[in-house]
Every structure is written in C-alpha cells, then in structure tokens.
Amino acid sequence: MTTSTLPPNTHHGVGVSPGRAAGPVVWVHDRLPDPLPGPAPTDPAAEAARIRPAAEAVSQRLLARAGTADGAAREVLTMTATMATDPSLLGKAEQAVTEQGLPAPRAVFEAAGEFAELLAATGGYLAERARDVLDVRDRLVAELTATEPPGVPELTGPSVLVARDLAPADTAELDPRLVLALVTEEGGPTSHTAILARSLGIPAVVAARGVLATNAAGARVDGAAGTVELLDRTVEPVAATHDRAEWNGVGTTADGHRVKLLANIGSAADAQAGIAAHAEGSGLFRTEFCFLDAAAEPDIETQRNAYAAVLEPFAGKPVVVRTLDAGADKPLPFLAIGEEPNPALGVRGLRVAFDRPDLLDRQLTAIAAAAAQTGAEVSVMAPMVATAQEATWFAERARAAGLERVGVMVETPAAALTAEALLDEVDFVSIGTNDLAQYTFAADRMTGALATLNNPWQPALLRLIAHLARAGLEKAKPVGICGEAAADPHLAGVLTGLGATSLSMNPKALPTVGATLAKHPLQTWQEAAQAALEARTPTEARQAADHL
Missing domain, CATH: 3.50.30.10 (Phosphohistidine domain)
Known part of the structure; x- marks a missing residue:
C-alpha cells in the first residue's frame, strides 16, 4: 500500500x-461549557427581554466585521449575522424562558441546539448550516453571560x-x-x-x-x-508552498487545448471577485440570494434588479444562471412545502416548480430581462434534474421566456447514466460534483465519518464524469464542471483529460488552476485521467495525477 x-x-x-x-x-477550543439550567428567573418577562438585545449586539459585531471583509468572507459573516437575529430561533428561546422558567443563556442554548439537530438530521445543504447555528448559539450565550466566546x-x-x-x-x-x-x-x-x-x-x-x-x-x-x-x-x-505560476487569463493546456475557466458566484461581490481573478465568465450563478430572507416571493422587477447587479460585471461574457435551488432541504417561507421524512431526497430544485410552474416562469422572465439589460451572454440551467422528460419540460419553459441557451445540472446518478437522452433535449449539461458524489455513494456530505466517500477523487465518481463527457463529445455539446472539484488544480487537469469543456470554481482558485492546467499538453492530462479511472481508491487516483 x-x-x-x-x-x-x-x-x-x-x-x-x-x-x-x-x-x-x-x-482551537470550539465551544463554551454548557450553561446550567439554574433557578427559574424571578421576572421571566424581563429575563426573556434580554435575548433580543444580546442577539442584536452579536449581529452588529458580525456585520461590522463583514464591512471590512470581501468575497466569500463577507458573505459568510453577513449570513451569520442574519442568523443571530433569526425570529424563530429567538422566539423559541424567549418561550423557553417564559413558559419553562429557564434562564436566558440556557434557553438560547437549548433552542439553538434543537435547531442545529434538526438541520443535521435534514441532510444536504441545511446540514452544512448546523455548525453555523452552533457558532451563533455560543456567541449569544457568551453575550448573555458576559464571557468571551470560543474561537481562534x-x-x-x-x-x-x-x-x-x-x-x-x-x-x-x-x-x-x-x-x-x-x-x-x-x-x-x-x-x-x-x-x-x-x-x-x-x-x-x-x-x-x-x-x-x-x-x-x-x-x-x-x-x-x-x-x-x-x-x-x-x-x-x-x-504554505503552492504549485503556483503566472496565468495569462486564458484556460488552455500546454498545447493550446481550450478549457474555459469560470467563476462560481452568488452575489454582486462574488461577480467582482470573479472579474478581478480574470474569470472568462461564470459557470454557476446561484440565484438563491434573492429569495433567502424573503417572507413572500420577490416580484419580477425585484428579481430583475438583483440579477442585473450580478450580471453587469460580466457584460459580453458567458454566464450560466441556475434557477432557484430550494425545497424542503432549503426551506423558504413562501414555499410552504412542509416536512418530509428525507428532504435531501424530496421536493427540491426543479421539483418545486412542477407544483409551482408560475414561480419558475416569473424567475425565467426576470433572468431574461436582466440578461437583456446587462449584455451578459446568459444561459440558464435547472438543478436536480433526474430524467430527460424533466429536462424537456424545463427547456420548453425557458425558451418560451426568451432564453435561447438552456441546460441542466447533473447531480444524480440517474441523470449521469442517461446523459445521451438529456443532451438530446438541452444545449449543455453542468456537473455538480458535490451532490453527484453524495447521491452516488449514499453518503451525507457533511458527515465527517463519510468524508472519504465524498472525496471528488473517488474513481466511481470520475467514471460517471467520463461517461458524461463521452456523451457530450458524441452529441457535440458542452459538458462543464461547477462543483468544488474544479478548484483542485490537478483534479482540474484530470477533468480536462476526461473531456470537460469548462471548469467553474471559487474565483480565488482560478490562477492556480489556470497555471497548473497550462503545464502539460492534453495528452498528458488524458493519460492521468485514464490512470485515475483505473485506480482503486481516491488516494491512488490522486497519485496518478500528482506524479506527472
């Protein structure tokens, strides 16, 4: 071995x-000692009234830190600040004080703990947010007890x-x-x-x-x-030593084979970061930011303005816009989907639109209007497509809204295995490696004990990607990668060797990926890809590329 x-x-x-x-x-000590239940407060109403000012203080400090950050850091700090003042969390904590007689710190501790457990059990995207909730919990408890929060x-x-x-x-x-x-x-x-x-x-x-x-x-x-x-x-x-070199802003192998290097974005700040990193466009524009804090569905004009602010920096460049990726695993107040026994396998992504096609139609109209306003070369794609029939349904609605270039995300083994049929219905596919790995290995991507199964170097995952790339070559249609796998420089080369036509990633990763890709000709990357496909483990697959 x-x-x-x-x-x-x-x-x-x-x-x-x-x-x-x-x-x-x-x-790094990652948490405070559990606050003890203690005696019931003599004035429950006054005790409960301490919670919201504490939450506001925590939120304001996080927002102040966000004001001095940029890119992904700003986004995370802002999201955490918003979570600190979540009405449902604070309301539950206040209720625990007034109805159960708990001191405010213990009430916050228990309310946030229950919320985090629910998210972790839900799986998928929301399971990733459980750690954020526990961070907010500890900050609120520290504020209420006048102690220093844990951390670095x-x-x-x-x-x-x-x-x-x-x-x-x-x-x-x-x-x-x-x-x-x-x-x-x-x-x-x-x-x-x-x-x-x-x-x-x-x-x-x-x-x-x-x-x-x-x-x-x-x-x-x-x-x-x-x-x-x-x-x-x-x-x-x-x-830290990195395999870095200068990149000229054009994605190519050493012998000139073109592979577009794109940025994953979800806000106007991300778009600016992408342009600063010389992204050739965006392979994944997440539109959820427009919906997350909305008590009601944003109207078409509100959506158009929000999308235009993100698209504007990419005028004249290609941008792939993903329609709303929400559902029971990513709940939005106005969707009212209700509880599901296994939300990660439930009504999410495009499946939401089957029951609410009007919601999708309005979003598509707003995207088309924003594209016309900004001059970005906009394509649109749907998340969580499993069958060619679903792809056809989406493509018809997108084209009716005036969006000519239509694709779908491949995140399920079913979609990967029917790649040829999918490509008959749409203009391109984009592989979401994060979810494709999770569903291929039946392994929650946020469970640390299963992290090896979600390693993007897993040979089984690479074989599904290779199948998709062959189908794209046969149909003369692009097959891109928009999952986190594209940010690994050597894996990006292997994905190129498998036949990926574009790679979309966090803007910070673009220079290193571009420089690494340009070190070797396409044939070398193809040989590394073949060796990775034949490997038995992700470690062996990586070594096949690392030893170029």
Whole structure:
C-alpha cells in the first residue's frame, strides 16, 4: 500500500485546500461549557427581554466585521449575522424562558441546539448550516453571560490550527500570514470552512479522525494529499508552498487545448471577485440570494434588479444562471412545502416548480430581462434534474421566456447514466460534483465519518464524469464542471483529460488552476485521467495525477 511509506504518526483526512506547510500547533477550543439550567428567573418577562438585545449586539459585531471583509468572507459573516437575529430561533428561546422558567443563556442554548439537530438530521445543504447555528448559539450565550466566546485564540506567530471544527465566522477572518494550515477532525469538503480556506489560500485537511486524541506540538500538513503528520516537538514554521505560476487569463493546456475557466458566484461581490481573478465568465450563478430572507416571493422587477447587479460585471461574457435551488432541504417561507421524512431526497430544485410552474416562469422572465439589460451572454440551467422528460419540460419553459441557451445540472446518478437522452433535449449539461458524489455513494456530505466517500477523487465518481463527457463529445455539446472539484488544480487537469469543456470554481482558485492546467499538453492530462479511472481508491487516483 502506498500509505506504508508515510510516517506512523500521520493522520489521513480529506484535502480541501492544496498546499504544504509546517509549524507549531495551536489548539482551537470550539465551544463554551454548557450553561446550567439554574433557578427559574424571578421576572421571566424581563429575563426573556434580554435575548433580543444580546442577539442584536452579536449581529452588529458580525456585520461590522463583514464591512471590512470581501468575497466569500463577507458573505459568510453577513449570513451569520442574519442568523443571530433569526425570529424563530429567538422566539423559541424567549418561550423557553417564559413558559419553562429557564434562564436566558440556557434557553438560547437549548433552542439553538434543537435547531442545529434538526438541520443535521435534514441532510444536504441545511446540514452544512448546523455548525453555523452552533457558532451563533455560543456567541449569544457568551453575550448573555458576559464571557468571551470560543474561537481562534490570538496568534503570536505563524501556526497550524487544529480543531474539532472551525466556525465559518472565525475562518472568514483568519490571517494567511499567521495561519499556516488548518486541520479539523470533523467537517466535509463542501463546508464553509473548506470553501473559505480555499478562498484564503490556506492549506487545509478536514475529517482527519483522531487528531484530537494527540498532544502534538508541531505538524506538517499536505492539503492536496489530505495528510497530517503530528509531532511531539515543535517545528520551525514553513509557510504554505503552492504549485503556483503566472496565468495569462486564458484556460488552455500546454498545447493550446481550450478549457474555459469560470467563476462560481452568488452575489454582486462574488461577480467582482470573479472579474478581478480574470474569470472568462461564470459557470454557476446561484440565484438563491434573492429569495433567502424573503417572507413572500420577490416580484419580477425585484428579481430583475438583483440579477442585473450580478450580471453587469460580466457584460459580453458567458454566464450560466441556475434557477432557484430550494425545497424542503432549503426551506423558504413562501414555499410552504412542509416536512418530509428525507428532504435531501424530496421536493427540491426543479421539483418545486412542477407544483409551482408560475414561480419558475416569473424567475425565467426576470433572468431574461436582466440578461437583456446587462449584455451578459446568459444561459440558464435547472438543478436536480433526474430524467430527460424533466429536462424537456424545463427547456420548453425557458425558451418560451426568451432564453435561447438552456441546460441542466447533473447531480444524480440517474441523470449521469442517461446523459445521451438529456443532451438530446438541452444545449449543455453542468456537473455538480458535490451532490453527484453524495447521491452516488449514499453518503451525507457533511458527515465527517463519510468524508472519504465524498472525496471528488473517488474513481466511481470520475467514471460517471467520463461517461458524461463521452456523451457530450458524441452529441457535440458542452459538458462543464461547477462543483468544488474544479478548484483542485490537478483534479482540474484530470477533468480536462476526461473531456470537460469548462471548469467553474471559487474565483480565488482560478490562477492556480489556470497555471497548473497550462503545464502539460492534453495528452498528458488524458493519460492521468485514464490512470485515475483505473485506480482503486481516491488516494491512488490522486497519485496518478500528482506524479506527472
């Protein structure tokens, strides 16, 4: 086995941000002690009245931090601030004070804990937000008890952070000059922590089981291989080393084979970050931002203005707009879908529109209007399509709204296995590797114990992608990648070797991916792709590319 050459004190996880670094370990304590129930308050109404001012104070501090951040960090801090003042969470905590006689800190603790458990049990996107809720809980409890919230301690020098998990709001403000690498025992490759680590260029390994059972003083981290060597002695800090080179802004292999390098965006700030990173366009414009805090469906004009603000920086460039990806696993107040026994497998994505086609039609009208207003070369695609019949239904409605170029996301094995039929109905497909992995392996992508199954280097996942790429070549239609897999430089090369025609990713990853792709001709990437397909494990598949 290849792992036999590694030191015995090496832990394996999932590499989510490439680069190698070494340095002294700083342990991050991830939570406060549980507040005790304590005696019932003598004035329950006054005790309950403490909760909302505390929440407002927490929210304002987070918003102030968001004001000095940008890109993904700003988005995460703003979202956490909004969550801190969530009416349903605060209302439940207040009710626990007035009806159960709990002190405010304990009431917040229990209300947020129940909410987080519900999200974790739901699976999918909402399970990823459970960690955010626990972060908000601890901040509210700290505010109510006048104590310091848990989190990253003040660093006195360059360090490797090791934690059970990191709160996204803490990750958003890490200083790459002091944080050499991140290691967590829990978490998954699509968590906010992983995404932010990539955006900051900090090597990171998640789901490294067993790291908390050590008393390491130093660590060596390989964020590409997903390995963490823990040492009982300190080591001199070694800043992160990346396989970086200059990129000219055009996605090509060394022999000139073109692969468009695009940005995943979900806000106007993301769009600006994409342009700053020389993105050739956007392969995934998430439109959920327009709906998340809305008590009622935004009207067409409101949607048009919101979409236009994001599309405007991409005037003259291609942008693929994904229609609303919501449902029971991503609840919106005005949808009223209700509870489902397994929301990740329930009414979500395009399935919502089958019962509410008017909702989809209004969104498509707004997207078409925003495209005409801004001059962006807009295509539209639907999420969670499973059959060619569903693709046809969506394509007809999109074209009726004036959107000529129509595609679908491939996130289910059913869609991947019927690629030829799908491509007969639409102009392109885009592979969402995060969900495709989750559904292929029947493994919740936020469960740390299953993170290896959601590793995008899994040979089974690569074989599905290869099948889709062959179908695209046969039908002379594009097959793009818009999942987090595209942000891994060597995996991006392998995906190109498999036949992907475009790669869309976090804007921060674009220069490294572009430079790495240009190092080798297409044939070399094709050989690496074939070796990865024939591998037995994700580790062997990665080694096939790393040893070019």
